[in-house]
Amino acid sequence: MFNRLPEYPWESLKPFAAKAAEYPGGKVDLSVGSPVDPTPQVIQDALDSASNSPGYPSTAGSLEFRQAVVDWFAARRGVAGLDVSQVMPTIGSKELISWLPLLMGLGPGDVVVQPTVAYTAYVVGAALCGAEIISEDDPNLWPANTKLVWLNSPGNPDGRVLSKAELRAAVIRGRELGALVASDECYAELGWGDWEGKTTPCILDPEVSGASTDGVLAVYSLSKQSNMAGYRAAFAAGSASLIKGLVNLRMHSGLNTPEPAQKAMIAALGDHSHVAAQKAIYRARREELLSAVRAYGFEVAASEAGLYLWATLGEDCWKTVERMAELGIVVVPGAFYVLGDSQYVRFSITATDADIAEGARRLREAIDFTK
Numbered sequence: 152m153f154n155r156l157p158e159y160p161w162e163s164l165k166p167f168a169a170k171a172a173e174y175p176g177g178k179v180d181l182s183v184g185s186p187v188d189p190t191p192q193v194i195q196d197a198l199d200s201a202s203n204s205p206g207y208p209s210t211a212g213s214l215e216f217r218q219a220v221v222d223w224f225a226a227r228r229g230v231a232g233l234d235v236s237q238v239m240p241t242i243g244s245k246e247l248i249s250w251l252p253l254l255m256g257l258g259p260g261d262v263v264v265q266p267t268v269a270y271t272a273y274v275v276g277a278a279l280c281g282a283e284i285i286s287e288d289d290p291n292l293w294p295a296n297t298k299l300v301w302l303n304s305p306g307n308p309d310g311r312v313l314s315k316a317e318l319r320a321a322v323i324r325g326r327e328l329g330a331l332v333a334s335d336e337c338y339a340e341l342g343w344g345d346w347e348g349k350t351t352p353c354i355l356d357p358e359v360s361g362a363s364t365d366g367v368l369a370v371y372s373l374s375k376q377s378n379m380a381g382y383r384a385a386f387a388a389g390s391a392s393l394i395k396g397l398v399n400l401r402m403h404s405g406l407n408t409p410e411p412a413q414k415a416m417i418a419a420l421g422d423h424s425h426v427a428a429q430k431a432i433y434r435a436r437r438e439e440l441l442s443a444v445r446a447y448g449f450e451v452a453a454s455e456a457g458l459y460l461w462a463t464l465g466e467d468c469w470k471t472v473e474r475m476a477e478l479g480i481v482v483v484p485g486a487f488y489v490l491g492d493s494q495y496v497r498f499s500i501t502a503t504d505a506d507i508a509e510g511a512r513r514l515r516e517a518i519d520f521t522k
């Protein structure tokens with residue numbers, strides 16, 4: 152019983168966090184991706200005014216909520232013309248990611264595909280239903296018994312953005328296999344460099360999925376762009392029949408998003424100014440940390456969008472984790488995100504300005520010291 156999953160991997164970081172805490176001034180934790188800035192007032196106000204909520208919430212989502220999601224896809228993601236029957240709320244997106252394979256009826260003999268460098272919940276979903284997980288980015292190599300493909304763009308931890316052509320190739324192959332292609336896109340508003348001022352490509356973009364949303368699902372969360380991780384505020388969109396099937400199963404099993412959270416999401420989706428303001432805060436933190444990380448000697452790969460720096464010193468990730476802990480900095484070993492060994496670590500920019508500045512200072516001081 153309860154043995155389908157190993158111990159939560161973050162337990163293995165605790166000794167390094169303890170070591171980092173011994174550093175004069177204490178540890179700077181750049182391992183966690185949890186937002187630290189306040190939830191914008193417009194969202195808090197919407198939650199406050201929705202606090203009288205005696206009845207059960209709609210699993211499908213209130214009409215007002217679903218319309219807000221449809222409008223947001225048109226305004227922010229280049230996806231016009233969705234219908235309210237094509238969207239549903241989720242209780243944060245980790246919940247959907249972890250349970251989707253089971254809800255789809257997958258099990259032994261079925262394959263779930265994930266990116267070669269992947270957020271940890273995709274493997275959890277496969278394990279919970281006994282399906283096989285395969286890490287493979289090349290659609291041509293997805294096996295015939297593939298039933299679900301996870302794409303993640305912009306990616307966690309590597310910040311890689313998939314082009315429309317790459318997304319399109321995945322959709323075509325998924326349809327060929329009869330597999331659902333689910334794209335986890337919660338960092339879409341947080342593109343840097345060439346992505347500034349525009350959205351990263353969405354799986355539902357007609358140039359990607361064609362005239363139809365068959366066999367595709369976009370998964371989105373407001374945890375990061377709106378500092379709503381505590382609200383469990385997220386949603387998914389795809390074909391009406393897929394959403395109908397999922398809503399039915401979710402209704403049976405009590406997976407419904409609280410009404411006050413739906414109301415708060417309506418406010419968040421209708422106000423872009425707080426997303427832009429939060430992005431400016433992350434931009435400054437990212438620039439400060441990125442330059443210190445590079446100055447220390449890290450090579451930074453991808454990291455063109457999202458809230459992480461995916462960086463390597465060309466040695467085993469655990470050695471780098473230890474090296475950073477000696478500087479009082481906690482980072483995540485790349486081994487958490489790949490099946491096998493990794494030479495990368497993940498630095499998060501979801502820390503306070505003070506912690507980012509102190510982390511950058513320690514990295515720069517360490518180089519001066521070794522010169």
Ligand SMILES: Cc1ncc(COP(=O)(O)O)c(C=O)c1O
Pocket residue numbers: 184242243244245246270303306307335337371372373374380384385
């Ligand atoms: C790629 C990716 N997907 C999903 C999630 C989960 O988000 P939520 O807070 O909505 O569960 C995260 C959170 O870190 C993430 O990085």
